[in-house]
Amino acid sequence: MKSAALSAAVLVMGKGGVGKTTVAASLAVLGAETLGRAAFVEFGDGQAGRRALAGSHRNVEHIVIRPSEALQRGAVPLFGSSLLAKLALGNFAMRPLLAAAPAIRELAMLESVRQLVSERPGVRVVVDMPATGHSVAWLRVPRQGRDFLGSGPLFEMCDRIARELVAPGKASIVVVTLPERLVIEETVELCTAIANETGMQVDRIVVNRCHVSLPAAALAEARAIAEQRGVASVAARALVGVLTAREAASREGVASLQALHLENHTIWRIPLAPSDPSARRVASWLRAEGAR
């Protein structure tokens, strides 16, 4: 599993603010370089993806899925025709029901992804999944629906998604995290939840925003100056504070990462950038880590 290539569909997960969208876009850029073509799928308004992909490989297709379009798209095979689907979705009673029932939208979005992947053989399709807790719930929906419904076209849709998309070997799961204890702890929880609740395994972990390491001897030297008298000692104490925190953070990051290593995951690291890096830039860092 460690060296296996990414599947045709790549689901990128992680909590908000860790740089998930940029990493997902960069995996699409890498896919386009390796396979010739790739698609980047985003839920919402498409703003984040457009920004990350600016100036990227022209063979990366940017697909934005809006909830209403997904419902329409997912409903067509259910009802047999787009006219009947429209009739059902436009029904006075259905509209407020759909607005209030989250699982239906999630199922429709997953079905849209499944369709997108099956329409694009040989193309890497990278999906920027919604933030953490929520996205595990997403991946559970097809199995739950299948067990619950028992028969009928909706059952078949759930079954199709569970077999063709949310299944080992069909999609790779990449989790993005930060080198901070709290975030890593949540990542470990997420990996466990994915394994227990969806039957899938996390294929890669991307640790974003890794600090540049500072010279090892600097802390002891700063401490020595801090103990002397004079103006420099105050300044040195401030530096000791920063260096101690950095050292503790890096020690902690290493320990937390080791916890992840125990589960035999491949880990890719991305350095800390002062401002938002482009997908292209991140792709070059990931390539240096062995990503393709």
Place this chain on the structure above:
Amino acid sequence: MNASRKGTHPARKTPTGPLVVVCAGGGGVGKTTTSAALALALARQGRSTLIVTIDPARRLAGAMGVPISDEVTQVALPETYGRLFALMPDPRRSLGTFIDDLFVDEPAAKAHLLENRLYVGLSDAAAGVHELVAMNLIASATARGQFEVVVIDTAPSRHAIDFVTYPSRLAALLGGRTVAWLSGIAERAADRQTSAGVLAWGAGRVESLLARVTGPNLVSDTASLFGDLARVRERFVSLTERAADLLLGPRTAYVLVVAPTAAARDDAVYLHKRLDKLGRKPRAIVMNRADSWAPEASLALRGMPNLPTSLLEAITILDAERSDRLEAAGAFAADLAIALPKLAIVKLPLVDAVAPDDVMAALAIAIAPHVATLLP
């Protein structure tokens, strides 16, 4: 009825009660720590303050010595500080709490609901319920009148305040034709127990179409779920209004928390738009990570004779990081000033510390001079 939520929300009554500061922002901007730091700064100024974390991180709760529970706990502070209280409700328990509260007078309907397979399967997808529960816990806690200020740290999402309208949408749904229609289906399904009968109820085209697509289970379970909820509609509406009173009242202010990234800017602009629809304007933007390690310390050390090379190297790296950070923060502030004009920006530094309470304490010192800007 949900039209009243749009546009300018009618000014709520009762100008008494605590001041409320709602901190909103996207993920990863340091919102939870900033909110806690603001609450600590307020407590240090002698105001009795309650910090509410909607999506509590265990580590922060641990650092403050506060359990994740539905109870308000006093945070242990040195005596010279004021009084700080914390409320960190567990998101995983809130649906149960909510259902207990909702069905307090309808035990039979509650038992029926809990057996519904749909409820069991979808219980963790019930968006907005946790926030609603948290708001009602706050309303109960503040009714006792011991807090001067309440700081609410919302969930890390641009949709964090959408729940203000979500429950009213659900309430509208429960009172509308949909439930009547679904209840009709449920009754007819109960009359004819076989699945052949279920397919035969198709009084209308959509109804039979739906039954064909979803199978009999989903339609009848959905119908019975909404039937149970419709029984407690009034109670539901009163719970949502209590939350709206707290969030949209005249003594409530919104603060947008950002970090200098494009994603955080987009989230802030989006939240600003959502607030505008609710007839609210944020008091200020708090920008985290806008500065870092002290420039005067760098100067003093660089002035030393025989500075060891590894120290010089470390200082050079930190100085470069700081100048990158200042540049990014400056460009970001200029950008924000265009997107959201006339909004005060409070800049806070990145704190190089590992323990959450150390970070919180340092940020509380940095935020203290700006407290008046952030309060309603």
